[in-house]
Amino acid sequence: MNLRDWEIIHALYERKNITRAARTLFISQPALTARVKQIEEYFGCQIILRERRGIQFTPEGEYLAKQAVNVLKQQEQIRSDVLSMKDNLGGTLKLGASNFFSKYKLPKILGDFRKIYPNVEFQVLSGWSEDIYRKMADRDVHVGFIRGDYPWRGRRDVLFEETLCVASTEPFEWMDLHKMTQINYKTDRKLIALVEDWWNENFDYPPNVGLRVDQVDTCKEMIINGLGYGIVPDLIVDDDPSIYKKTLKNPDGEPIIRKTWMYYDQDSVSVNTIGAFLRYIHSIDVKRL
Template sequence: MDERDWLILQTLFKEKNMTKTAHALYLSQPALTSRIKQMEKEFGVQIVNRGRRGVTFTPQGEYLARCAREMLLKMQHIKENVLNMENKMTGTLRLGVSTFFTDYKLPGLLKLFKDEYPEVEFKVMTGWSNEMIHLAHNQDVHVAFIKGDYSWKGGKKLLFEEPIYIASKEPIALEDLPNLPRIDYHTDQNLKTVVDNWWAENYTKPPLVSIDVDKAGTSKNMMANGLGYAILPGMLLSDLKNIHKIAIQTRDGQPIIRKTWMVFPEEYLQLNIVRAFVEFVERTDLQNIP
């Protein structure tokens, strides 16, 4: 079994479909079938059954599929350690990045790092912050950028803090919010909980959500065109002029702040490229990255 075989098992177990697996791995279906038959011959067991509803794994196949993640991770660590024995700054950085950070900070940050270390490549996975912290816990990424506070016992660096605003095209009063149209958007559970708790502390009526969109950036653009108010992190609003902002506060008058963190398993600092990247981020002024 080589690395490609373990990847085939992992992907097929996820997809439960030969066609999708072949497409994902850029293989022909005959080549995929041949590799599976070779694995079955090597272990002397049947790994999968194929039927009208797709692929099902035998008990032996399920065991091998569960081993696939561990084997692939082990191979990845071996490659990284071998590269780390050289003084050259080379290899692939695996990053897990929250959606907001991906859209507004990551491209500029990676360009600056690439300018300094041109032989380093990147593998970037994006999603909600709770998904990225999960990748970091599983050591599927070297470094994760997350929004909000999560339990984490490894390396951790606070990158910046930003207030959360009620933003609108025209001036509005906080007491009028329950009767005004709100442009809502899908966000991570952490921010949603913060906003929902603030609302519950201040109002007895639910918000009047008139538009529900998928991204904060879409909500921002609709708000800027006067279609309603939105509750948005401050950094997202930094490029807008002539809008009205009210920072939301706790009942004792403290601003509600959203934090952005860089987190990483500390053992990864033994790798040259990870240590260089972490130190680079720590000395970079992220607020001024375009």
């Protein structure tokens, strides 16, 4: 068994189809089929079952597919560690970031970091903060940029804070908010819970949701065009003077804030490439980017 064999098992498990796996691996289907037969002979068992619509893994195959993920992760980590030992930092930096951070902050950060360390490569996963948190817990990424608080045994540093606000093109009174059209958007569950708790503390009526959209940027455009109001982080709308904003406050009269954190493991600081990236993040004002 060599590294290519583990890549074959992983591709087959991901694609569940020999033809698609062969395309992913840039080899012919007969060559892939022949190599699978050799792998099965090596382990002395059948690892896949061919069906009309693809393939199914046997219990032995399922076990090998899980091990393939571990082997490939370990190989990539070894390569990154060795490259980072050199004076000229290199290797692959695996990052996870919330959708907002991926769009508004990360491109500038990576562009500036690459000017300093041109041999560093990046793998970026973006998604809801709860998804990035799971990637961190599974050690699929080295550093995670996450909005909201999650339990973490490693290190985490606050990068910036945002206040939540009601945004509208027209001035309004709090007492009238439940009568106005609310624009709802998909976001992570922690933010949904934060907003729902605030609403229930201040109103006896449910919000009048008249429009549902896929993301906060779409919500902003709908607000600008006078289609209703949205409850959003202030950074989303601060750049538009036409939008009227009121800050959400808790029962003590304090603004409701949401923090963006950088999550990482303490052990990773000693890896040159990761350590250099962490020091770079600590040296800049991320909120002003």
